Amino acid sequence: xxxxxxxxxxxxxxxxxxxxxxxxxxxxVCPRANHTYHFQIILLWPRPRSHRKNTINPIILxxxxxxxxxxxxxxxxxxNPKPALAFSGGVDSTYLMFVCNxxxxxxxxIYFMGDFQTVNELVNVENLCKRYxxxxxxxxxxxxxxGSITANTQDRCYLCKKMMFEKILKIAKKYGCKYVxxxxxxxxxxxxxxxxxxxxxxxxxxxxxxxxxx
Numbered sequence: 250x251x252x253x254x255x256x257x258x259x260x261x262x263x264x265x266x267x268x269x270x271x272x273x274x275x276x277x278v279c280p281r282a283n284h285t286y287h288f289q290i291i292l293l294w295p296r297p298r299s300h301r302k303n304t305i306n307p308i309i310l311x312x313x314x315x316x317x318x319x320x321x322x323x324x325x326x327x328x329n330p331k332p333a334l335a336f337s338g339g340v341d342s343t344y345l346m347f348v349c350n351x352x353x354x355x356x357x358x359i360y361f362m363g364d365f366q367t368v369n370e371l372v373n374v375e376n377l378c379k380r381y382x383x384x385x386x387x388x389x390x391x392x393x394x395x396g397s398i399t400a401n402t403q404d405r406c407y408l409c410k411k412m413m414f415e416k417i418l419k420i421a422k423k424y425g426c427k428y429v430x431x432x433x434x435x436x437x438x439x440x441x442x443x444x445x446x447x448x449x450x451x452x453x454x455x456x457x458x459x460x461x462x463x
Contacts, residue, residue, distance in 0.1 A: 318348055321460040326354050329454065333357045333421035333429045335414065336385065338374040341432030341457060350381040357424055358385045359417050363392040386424075388416050403443075410444030414451050430454040436463040 326332075326349070334349070336342045336358035349356040360374045378385040390413070393399055397408050414429065421429045431448065433455035439445045448455065457463070 318351060319460065319462060322348060322456060322462065323352065325456050325460055326352050329428065329456075331355050331425070331427045332454070333359055333417065333424070333426040335417050335429060335431040335453070336360050336374065336378075337432065338370055338377060339432060341434055343377055343432075345430065345432055345456060346377065346381050346383060350383070356383065357421070357426060358383050359420055359429075360385055360387050361413050361417065362387055362389045363413075365392070386420050388420060390416060407443045407447050411447035411451065414447060414453055418451060428452070428454050430456055433458045434463050435461050 332349075332354070334342060334345055334356055336346065338360070342358075346356075346358060348354075358374075358378055360371070362371065374385065392409060392412075395408075395412065398405050398412075402408075417429055429451075431453055433442075433445065433448065434457035437445065437458065447453075
């Protein structure tokens with residue numbers, strides 16, 4: 250019998266957090282043997298927030314970088330510095346992180362940990378932020394504790410997205426970010442993505458969509 254346990258324990262101590270995740274409990278049952286239990290625990294220690302400055306390279310627009318990054322995206326970040334990125338670890342937001350790294354943009358990735366994010370996704374986010382030299386911020390939120398979402402109405406996706414980004418905006422303001430951006434691109438259809446209405450209402454920028462990139 251293999252049981253997946255999404256349990257999470259958070260211990261606060263000053264500005265640092267200790268996240269303990271119980272990933273898998275295996276109970277191998279045999280009529281003639283004792284039960285055996287196997288635990289796998291991941292400990293994540295986010296870096297102290299007093300060292301918020303990201304260790305990224307200054308802007309270098311050599312030929313290789315220009316070929317990799319569309320000119321309209323380069324111009325976007327010249328005109329709109331110091332963003333916070335709603336980072337999911339998906340293709341689009343990871344590409345924006347890559348671009349910010351190459352252009353030397355002072356950016357803070359913010360990852361939203363809710364009921365639908367897995368431990369593997371969290372580890373992937375940590376690895377990507379480390380790869381591109383960004384210091385991430387994490388937000389924990391029990392989405393299913395909100396009655397307006399569990400009511401399962403037609404606007405549940407809109408309400409969930411709005412709650413998420415309201416929290417992200419507070420963190421961005423705390424660290425002096427000038428705006429929050431996400432990975433929505435030009436091919437995303439608002440008619441099939443009701444959460445996009447919340448982005449518009451909250452003033453969230455979508456560089457890929459604004460630059461016509463998919």
